[in-house]
Amino acid sequence: MTQLDISERQEGGILVLSVAGPINSYTFSEFQEKLDRATAKGSVVIEMEKVTTLSSAGIGVIMAALDDAETGGKGLSILRPSEIARLAFESTGFIERFPVISSLKDLA
Amino acid sequence: MDRTMTPVFSGTLSRRRSAEATIRLIVEKSGVFAFERFLDRIDFVLPSERLRLKLAACEIYDNLLRHAVPLVDGTAVIRVSRRNGTLYVGFHFKSPSFAAYSLRTGDHDPVFDRTSRRWHGMGLRMVRKLSTSLVFRAGELCDRVFIRF
Incomplete structure (x- = not known):
């Protein structure tokens, strides 16, 4: 079975949540749990260049986290989404x- | 254990005007991986269609999981085909709950449910934006969903 790999790293004082693999109906709850845990610590950048698919459930997780971040005065950005992730975002309207940012320098 | 049944690929592959790939899947949460692999392996899908096909078809699979399961025999037959140059996906199954659900599949704005933290209607909106048509057909013997690209 294809796994979702999610890892955290600090880069220049920014918490980066790196996501690789499919965010689909099977994996979105794991993504939600790890994203919630990360956003509880502060502002987060989700690195998505290795995401192989992104379902509406996964997009819902990101939109909920964006709402929470806005309410809590924190930042949430999406770094380098893969082609399929970008298409999924576009298809929501x-x-x-x-x-969406192309580099962490865009946050400066 | 991979519970997917063997996919069948057929058609006039040399001209790519008419071709077909079919899979029968046990519709369950983990089946989405077998479905994604099936879609990735279809060789008559154009590069410009592949990502749209994967996103839209997987959304409908997710839709069946949430609104049509349990299916009468637990499986759905999913056929990806090209006819006269146009790409289609058809989902064929039988579900006791699908007829009622199909009445609620109009083109409505998605609604965010704060309690479940899920969007309702977002998947269908995405499929409609990724395709040229999306049709739900409830039938006495068989229910169907068709996507045309």
Whole structure:
């Protein structure tokens, strides 16, 4: 079975949650749990260049986290989404709601 | 254990005008991985179609899991085909709950449920934006969902 790999790292004082693999109906709850844990610590960047698919359930997790971050005065950004992740964001019709960055330097 | 039944690929592959790939899947949560592998292996899908096909077809699979399971025999037959140059996906199954659900599949704005932290209707919106048409057909013997790209 294809696994979702999620790891955390600190880069220049920023918490980066690196996600690789499919975010689908099977894996989205694991993604939600790890994203919630990360956002509880502060602002987070989700690195998505190795995401192989992104379902509406996964997008819902990100949108909920964005709402929470906004309410809590924290930041949440999406770093280098893969082609399929970008297409998934576009297909919601809410692309402008997703703060996509191409480099951590964009946060400066 | 991979409970997927063997996929069948057929068609006039040399011209790529008419081709077909079919799989019968036990529709359960972990089956999405076998479905993704099946979609990735279809060789008559154009590079420009592949990502849209994967996102849209997997959304419908997820939809069946949430709104149509339990299926009458637990399985769905899913057929990806190209006819006259156009790509189609058809889901064929029988579910006691699908007829009622299909009445609620209109083009509504998605609604966010704060309690479950899930969007309702977002998946269908995505499929509609990724495809040219999405049709739900409840039938006496067989229920169907068709996507045209």
